Amino acid sequence: MELQLGLALPVHSPLKLKGFDLNDHEVEVLNEPVASEPWSYSSGCLKGEKWVKNKRSSEEAFGDLPQITTFPLTLWNGQPNEDDDRKGEKKPHILDKKEEEENHVVGWPPIKSWRVKQLHQHHDHDQSGQINNADRTSAHHQRSSTGTGSSNSLYVKVKMKGVAIARKIDLRLYDSYQALTNSLITMFPNGRQNIDNDCASYALTYQDKDGDWLLAGDVPWQTFTESVQRLEILRNVDG
């Protein structure tokens, strides 16, 4: 099977690999040169050019490394557990999405994650926003309606069939369906227990302003974010 690196490898799934034995799992052998570098924590996708900076210093540091690196497939936490979901929207994967785009080294410059998160909220919105102080549920679905500018966040609930606990995500942090699905996949590792599934067997659906359930991806991203009320991930029943 083909491991879709871009979607399958989580950025920040907690590794619980007690008793891990490489031989028990199928491993994917990667021949790209970039794979010879230590696979650093921040990469969601191993894009060659993104690694140039880090790569250079790593080469200086490490010298020759074996060309082939094997990656354990189950970087997921395979157990459905409350603790995992309790962490909510963990800062790292959102940050790293920005870091990927901005093409730089993990954890540099050394700014606390929490501060970076605040900064990104500033950058996304030039106008001063006012957080709607209305009740929680409506704040989930609406932007601020007070006319001083768009709200800083657009939270929607995401459920996945078979997963007890729903998540909340801020759609403002994504700019495309791809980015959204990448992130959702890292958020719902429980659903990936069966490693033979690949991404095509999941469908992302959403409930729009009118209460109808639609398949995500048909309308332009911007239109989608203006209309979406909540999300649900469904598994396609495949052969």
Next chain:
Amino acid sequence: MPRMGYSFPEEVLEHVFSFIQSDEDRNAISEVCRSWHDIERWSRRRVFVGNCYAISPTMVIRRFPEVRSVKLKGKPHFADFNLVPEGWGGYVAPWISAMASAYPWLEEIRLKRMVITDESLELISKSFKNFKVLVLSSCEGFSTDGLAAIAANCRNLRELDLGESEVEDLSGHWLSRFPDNYTSMVSLNIACLGWEVSFSALERLVGRCPNLRTLRLNRAVPLDKLANLLCRAPQLVELGTGAYSSELRPDVFSNLSGAFSGCKELKSLSGFWDVVPGYLPAVYPICSKLKSLNLSYATIQSPELIKLVSQCQNLQRLWVLDYIEDAGLDALAASCKDLRELRVFPSDPFGQEPNVPLTEQGLVSVSEGCPKLQSVLYFCRQMSNAALMTIARNRPNMTRFRLCIIEPHTPDYLTLQPLDVGFGAIVEHCKDLRRLSLSGLLTDRVFEYIGTHAKKLEMLSVAFAGESDLGLHHILSGCDNLRKLEIRDCPFGDKALLANAAKLETMRSLWMSSCSVSFGACKLLGQKMPGLNVEVIDERGPPDLRPESCPIDKLYVYRTVSGPRFDMPGFVWTMAENPALRLS
């Protein structure tokens, strides 16, 4: 000859010891003789464990049975910058359960970079009848449900400080769980909460706690509600606003301005998210009393910042974004002669080009104009040896100096030389320097200077610097008081590490990531030094599946009296004396 032990009753000694607060002094006392050791251990009320894995809760409890205040730190500092993978550790649960039975009179828990669950919070709320202080600094793993338990059960709570923790926000109603007859809040910091808390509950809480001194709100508290809160708590000493923005309306402004003027004790301000400059003058009436101002989230431009800062003649601490520019720092240097601490954060840290005219000049100005300046954190994009030397000569009283030149390997922009001599001047002139962070282009030379001069240095952070093991050797062999060393992306390897293995037992911890330390060296270190936990952190898989000479990804070495820990995730291996333990 009369024996001292007979002539001095225990009660008297205990009374004398109660005036001794510092751990160092108490440790010294406990080494005088057996009876002093015993009296001291029964009377120690505060314990600070700088690395939660350095000792087990059982051992602490056994030695100090009557503790009232505990402070624990978990993850290494570089966890702040996402260098420590999630799941590494720092779980406080074992400590809470041990203390729940052993310390029924525990009053204070302060945690930094630890993982704490709602279950632990609930256990805290139910186990300690006189619980007063909960400080969670950069912690994670809990939700507002845990906070609800604290609110509901801790009748004597004085301080609830969530620092910059990651809190799962399930409901804003946790604040309503404080009972109506609860009035003892002194300090409340909820600035990190992403979602709104129940505002009416907040208002009522603030209104009925007459001793409230510190109130740090979160971004979700709108500006037009702030005046209301301030009027209910005019005795506030420290305030963190919520979002500092609203449509410009004269009534809102005058309410706010009036409310601020009514706070005669206000000495510290923070918050200021989403600032609308038109509302800044509302704080002008209290500026002259301010000692601490945190504008590091305020995206306002230099002219506004200058207007504000020039009125704060008594300012001791300023945290600000680089929007202040060199010009603003000049104004700061001219107006704030009592300044002790300056932190300038980057507004666009990931941009390639400078977005504001903030250079080394700003820092030089402040170092010239502010004679009490002793603590600096400065992000900028250019630096010169000349500037560093000037700063060093101006401020020999500097104790904390952290400079971050944003682009790694940046040389002196005037001479294109490494910044070795500049930092060398810092360590040479600032003889009391306790903390230093380096950046820019640096050779092994700078480490020679550091090893030679930085004798009081306790914490050193190094990134993208040095040329060879000699650099690391200079640090480890020269810095007599070094406690914490953290290194990333430097060409330091096995030789210096192994040659200075004994040094590591005199330090709290060493972190090395993306360096050239081989797995073989780690094993050797673990075998040679039973008093250390040598943790190899590597998400590529077990290091013994690769050649021994292969560099490992991350190394975390710390001294411990309780051996390898048992809560390691699958990507952490402890190099122990006993090879069998390695696989746990």
